[in-house]
Amino acid sequence: MLRDITLGQYYQADSVIHRLDPRVKLGGTILFIISLFLFDSVIGYLVAAVFLAFVINLSKVPFRFMIKGMKAIVFLLMITVVFNLFLTPGEPLVAVWKLTITKEGVRLAILLAIRLSFLIIGSSIMTLTTTPNQLTDGLEKMLGPLKKIKAPVHEIAMMMSIALRFIPILMEETDKIMKAQLARCADFESGNLIKRAKGLVPLLVPLFISAFRRANDLAMAMEARCYRGGEYRTKMKPLRYARRDLIAYGIILCYLAVGIAAGHYESVLLSFIGITGGAI
Numbered sequence: 001m002l003r004d005i006t007l008g009q010y011y012q013a014d015s016v017i018h019r020l021d022p023r024v025k026l027g028g029t030i031l032f033i034i035s036l037f038l039f040d041s042v043i044g045y046l047v048a049a050v051f052l053a054f055v056i057n058l059s060k061v062p063f064r065f066m067i068k069g070m071k072a073i074v075f076l077l078m079i080t081v082v083f084n085l086f087l088t089p090g091e092p093l094v095a096v097w098k099l100t101i102t103k104e105g106v107r108l109a110i111l112l113a114i115r116l117s118f119l120i121i122g123s124s125i126m127t128l129t130t131t132p133n134q135l136t137d138g139l140e141k142m143l144g145p146l147k148k149i150k151a152p153v154h155e156i157a158m159m160m161s162i163a164l165r166f167i168p169i170l171m172e173e174t175d176k177i178m179k180a181q182l183a184r185c186a187d188f189e190s191g192n193l194i195k196r197a198k199g200l201v202p203l204l205v206p207l208f209i210s211a212f213r214r215a216n217d218l219a220m221a222m223e224a225r226c227y228r229g230g231e232y233r234t235k236m237k238p239l240r241y242a243r244r245d246l247i248a249y250g251i252i253l254c255y256l257a258v259g260i261a262a263g264h265y266e267s268v269l270l271s272f273i274g275i276t277g278g279a280i
Contacts, residue, residue, distance in 0.1 A: 009168045011128040015060040018129045021245045022138030028252045029126040035259055036115045036122075044263035045114050051255045052118060061128050066121060073120060077113050084109035127164065136161040141239055162218070170211060177206050 017025070032048075039045055056063060086096075090104030130138070139157035147153050181202050189196070 009128060010131050011061045011065065013060040013129075015058060015129070016244065017055065017059040017125070019244065020129075020248055021239055021241055022130050022134040023142055023239065023241075024245045024248045025126045025130055026135075026138050026142060028248065029122060031252055031256060032122045033119055035256055036118055039259055039263050040111070041263040042111075044259050045111065045118075047255070047259040047262050048118055049114075051259075052122060055125060056121075059125055059129050061125070066124055066128065070117060070120060073116065077116060080112050080116060081109040084112055132161045132165040135164065137235060137237075137239055166211075166214070169214070170207070173210050174203070174207055177203055177210075 032051075035048060039048060056066065085101050085105045086099040088102055088105030088108050090102035092100045093103055093106065094101040127135075136157050139160060140154050143151070143153045143157060186202055187199055
C-alpha cells in the first residue's frame, strides 16, 4: 500500500508536459484545483475529466501507474462518501435504522469523491513530470515578488521541494521497517484503538530516527559542498518561457472558461439534450 503512493515521485518520459516550464505546471495545477471547487455541476466535472484525460495522454505516464496513488486514499474516499450520504438533509431515498440517505446526499457524495480523485491525480501529474530541481526553480520564480518584503523565497522553495522529494523515500522506509517488525511478530492490526496506537511505537520510533538521520546527512552534504542559496546564486538552466508554454497557458484558460460556462448553462444544455433526444 505504501509503495502505491505516487505523490513526490518522478516518471522519466519524453513528452510535451515534461518539457513545459515548471511555472506553467505549478500554475496550471493550482488553477485546476481551484476549478474543482468552482465547478458544482455534472457538466463541469465532465469538462474537468476530459481536460484531465487530455493532459494524462500528453504526459505519456501510464494511467495504471498514475492510478496507483489512488489506493492510498480509498479509506478517505469511503469516509467522505458515507458522511455525505447519511448527514446531508434533503429528499429521503432510503432509511437505514435511524439514518436516512437523501437524494442531495447521493449527489454531494459522488461529486466530492470525484473532486478528491481528480485533485490527487492532477497533483500527481505535476510531480510525475517535474524533477525536484525544476520544482525548486519554478517555486522560487513564482514567489519572486515576495523578495521585496524580505521573504526568504529561495529557502521556502527549497524546503517545499525537499519535503516533496522525501515523501516516497519515507514511504519506502516505513514499508521496510514495518516488514522488519512484522518478522519480529509485531502486531499492528488486532486489538482496540489504544492497543493499535501502542503497537505503532516500534514503527514510529525507528522511522523518526531514520528521518532525522537523513535530514542531518543532507544538511552535512550541502554544507560540505558550500551550498549557499540566495540572491547571487546562478542557475545552470535558467527558466525562460517558450512558445509551448504560452500555448499551455491558453489551453488552461480555455478550460476554465468552458468549465465555468458549462456549469452556468447546465440547465439549458440538459433541456437541449432532452429536446434533441425526444425529437430523435
